Each structure stands twice: as structure tokens, then as C-alpha cells.
Amino acid sequence: MPALKAKRVIHFVWNTGWYRGVMLRPFWGEAFFILSVPGEYYKKEGITMNKQEQLDGIRNSAMEELNGISSLKDLDAIRIKYLGKKGEVTAVLKTMGSLDPKERPLVGKKANEVRGEIQEAIDKKTTELKAKKQEEELKAEKIDVTLPGKEVELGHKHPLSIVLDEVKEIFLGMGFNIAEGPEVEWDYYNFEALNLPPDHPARDTQDTFYITEKMLLRTQTSPVQIRVMENQEPPIRIIAPGRVFRSDAVDATHSPLFHQIEGMVVDENVTMADLKGTLEIFAKKLYGEDTKIRLRPHHFPFTEPSCEIDISCFKCGGKGCPMCKGEGWIEILGGGMVHPKVLENGGIDPDKYSGFAFGIGLERIVMFRFGLDDMRLLYENDMRFLEQF
Numbered sequence: 394m395p396a397l398k399a400k401r402v403i404h405f406v407w408n409t410g411w412y413r414g415v416m417l418r419p420f421w422g423e424a425f426f427i428l429s430v431p432g433e434y435y436k437k438e439g440i441t442m443n444k445q446e447q448l449d450g451i452r453n454s455a456m457e458e459l460n461g462i463s464s465l466k467d468l469d470a471i472r473i474k475y476l477g478k479k480g481e482v483t484a485v486l487k488t489m490g491s492l493d494p495k496e497r498p499l500v501g502k503k504a505n506e507v508r509g510e511i512q513e514a515i516d517k518k519t520t521e522l523k524a525k526k527q528e529e530e531l532k533a534e535k536i537d538v539t540l541p542g543k544e545v546e547l548g549h550k551h552p553l554s555i556v557l558d559e560v561k562e563i564f565l566g567m568g569f570n571i572a573e574g575p576e577v578e579w580d581y582y583n584f585e586a587l588n589l590p591p592d593h594p595a596r597d598t599q600d601t602f603y604i605t606e607k608m609l610l611r612t613q614t615s616p617v618q619i620r621v622m623e624n625q626e627p628p629i630r631i632i633a634p635g636r637v638f639r640s641d642a643v644d645a646t647h648s649p650l651f652h653q654i655e656g657m658v659v660d661e662n663v664t665m666a667d668l669k670g671t672l673e674i675f676a677k678k679l680y681g682e683d684t685k686i687r688l689r690p691h692h693f694p695f696t697e698p699s700c701e702i703d704i705s706c707f708k709c710g711g712k713g714c715p716m717c718k719g720e721g722w723i724e725i726l727g728g729g730m731v732h733p734k735v736l737e738n739g740g741i742d743p744d745k746y747s748g749f750a751f752g753i754g755l756e757r758i759v760m761f762r763f764g765l766d767d768m769r770l771l772y773e774n775d776m777r778f779l780e781q782f
């Protein structure tokens with residue numbers, strides 16, 4: 394057998410995975426022989442042809458697949474297939490342990506190169522596909538500005554809110570603040586601090602819903618005012634609007650849930666004249682400049698002296714009509730000078746300070762304002778009614 398010298402190894406592929414084409418030349422002649430030899434025996438750049446071709450093959454098929462796709466979703470599938478934890482490049486790296494130690498760093502380097510090339514191609518394709526997608530979206534989203542717009546249905550303020558907002562605005566304009574407090578209240582704040590001890594007969598008119606023996610649904614918003622007195626030094630000027638509760642059966646003028654707006658001013662030298670002046674301005678702003686008010690003596694446990702306050706009938710101006718039942722006057726609120734004991738309960742010295750307080754039933758003034766004869770309309774949420782406001 395003459396001596397043969399391998400001149401060079403070429404990538405010659407009729408590839409079965411086991412045999413590679415090798416070009417050989419005998420030293421004496423020009424003839425070429427092509428032999429078929431197992432791939433492990435021949436190396437290119439120190440790596441067996443097997444690994445070399447496996448990695449080249451992986452790169453080539455990744456590139457081919459990348460060229461063929463048109464969606465970002467397919468792109469992700471390719472990334473997982475080649476570069477993922479169970480991907481093909483990773484699989485090659487996992488076989489490193491079984492390689493000739495001299496070959497390991499070279500295969501590692503080559504695998505990293507292939508990984509880098511695939512990653513780069515994926516990045517490029519990502520940018521390309523994103524741009525294409527955006528372009529398509531922009532094309533699809535053409536807006537026809539000549540189409541008629543969607544009609545927006547505006548909601549309505551509830552009549553209780555309409556009047557409450559007006560009342561708040563009037564008192565804010567006179568320098569009052571708005572105070573709020575819990576609807577579930579201690580018996581102490583709702584009754585005792587307001588001069589209504591457990592056996593007081595006035596509790597009967599304010600029968601309410603008890604949570605425990607000492608905790609209840611508030612029957613008035615006065616407890617808010619006690620809480621303010623406890624926490625604030627005079628001068629105090631507040632209104633306390635909110636939901637209140639009483640154990641009443643529903644009819645045209647009663648409901649177990651209704652709304653009150655209480656007001657209170659505490660300062661040095663506050664008198665009944667301040668109460669009258671404040672409520673006169675309030676009545677004129679709410680019912681018109683010609684409105685007059687009058688005070689009639691009354692009794693409340695938490696004020697002394699106390700009064701009920703009427704306004705001249707806004708319908709007939711005081712002559713007498715069905716609205717005011719021929720009286721010429723309509724009762725809209727109660728008030729008086731804060732009882733010294735109540736001031737004391739709020740931590741305020743009654744020898745130094747005095748105050749007035751009043752309470753308005755919101756439903757009553759709403760019914761007058763809109764000429765309603767049945768309070769239930771305000772709670773039934775009948776759209777035919779509510780849409781009129």
C-alpha cells in the first residue's frame with residue numbers, strides 16, 4: 394500500500410452523520426481520491442467534525458427557520474427550540490463532559506459563537522417583525538373622522554344631592570366647615586352627651602336601631618358636633634350633613650333612613666341674634682331674597698332656649714295657599730342656644746363660650762323645592778322620576 398498523505402480536509406457532505414468526505418492526494422501524483430471515513434477521526438480547527446457539523450447544522454437550520462417566519466410568536470418558539478434550557482445549543486454544551494478535554498474549550502467557544510449568531514439573528518428579526526406589526530396596525534386603525542360620535546348619556550344628580558350641594562355652598566360661603574362622623578354611633582354621643590339620659594322621654598320620639606345596648610344607628614347628626622367640640626377649640630363653625638335613622642314605618646312623610654343637616658357655631662358672645670341672622674341669610678339664598686323668617690318658641694333637650702323656624706311661603710309670599718295650608722308660613726328647621734351642659738360634655742367652658750345650633754330635615758326642604766307630595770319618590774330610584782332633574 395503506497396504512503397498517503399492527507400492534504401486537506403474539506404466539508405464534503407453526503408452526510409450520514411457517521412462518515413465524511415475526505416480529499417486525499419498521494420505524494421507522487423495528482424490524482425485525487427475520495428474516501429469515506431468516520432467523522433470522529435478528522436478534526437477541523439481542533440474540533441471533531443461531528444461537533445463542528447452539528448453546531449454548523451444547528452446554526453444553519455435556525456437561520457433557515459428564522460427566514461421562514463412572519464410572527465413574533467413563532468420567533469419565541471425558535472428561541473426556545475435553539476437557545477432555551479432544553480434547546481439544541483444547550484444540548485451540545487451538556488455533552489461537553491464526554492469530550493476529549495483538549496476539545497472541550499474549543500467546542501465551548503464554537504457553541505457560544507453559534508449561540509451569539511442565533512441570538513443576534515433573533516434580535517434582528519424581532520425588530521423587523523415588530524416594525525412590520527406596527528405598520529400593519531397603523532394601516533388597520535385608520536380613523537374615519539367623518540363618522541358620527543357615540544352619544545354620551547349624562548347621569549343626573551339626585552334631587553337630595555342637588556339641594557344638599559346648594560345648602561353646603563351657602564354655609565361654606567358664610568365661613569362654615571363641613572364635618573362628618575360615623576353612622577354607627579355610641580349611645581353616649583347620640584343621646585347622653587346631648588342631654589338625653591337613658592330614661593329621657595324625648596328618646597321615645599327618636600327610637601332607633603340598636604347594634605348593641607350601647608351602640609346604635611345615629612338618629613341625628615348632632616353626635617358629629619359633639620365629636621368636633623371634643624377635638625377643636627372655639628371658634629367653631631360647622632355644618633354636619635348626613636344619613637340618620639329612626640325606627641319609623643314608611644309613609645308619604647316618614648322613612649327609617651333620611652338626611653339631616655345640622656349646624657353649630659361656638660365662640661365668645663354668640664347670641665340668638667346670630668342664629669336668626671345666619672338662618673335669615675340661609676333662607677333668602679335658598680328660597681329667594683324676599684323670604685322672611687320667624688322664630689317660634691319650642692323645646693329641645695340640647696338647646697336652651699329653643700325655637701322652631703318658619704319661612705314665609707315661597708309659593709304665595711305669605712298670603713296663604715295650599716302649599717302652606719293657608720298659613721302663609723312653612724316650618725323648615727329647629728334650633729336654639731347650645732345647652733350649657735352640652736357644651737360642657739364637649740369639653741367647652743360654658744362660662745367663657747356660648748353657641749347656637751340648628752337642624753334641618755333635608756327631605757322636607759327637597760319636597761318643598763320640587764313640589765313633591767310623597768317622600769318615597771326620593772328612595773325608589775324610578776328613572777321616570779329621577780330623569781326630571
Ligand code: 2NL
Pocket residue numbers: 615616618619653655657693695696726727728729730731732735750751752753754
Ligand atoms: C330639628 C331640630 C335641632 C340641634 C338640632 C344641636 C346639636 C348640638 C347641640 C345642640 Cl351638638 N343642638 N342640634 C339643635 C336644635 C334643633 O334639630 O327639628 N331638626 C330637624
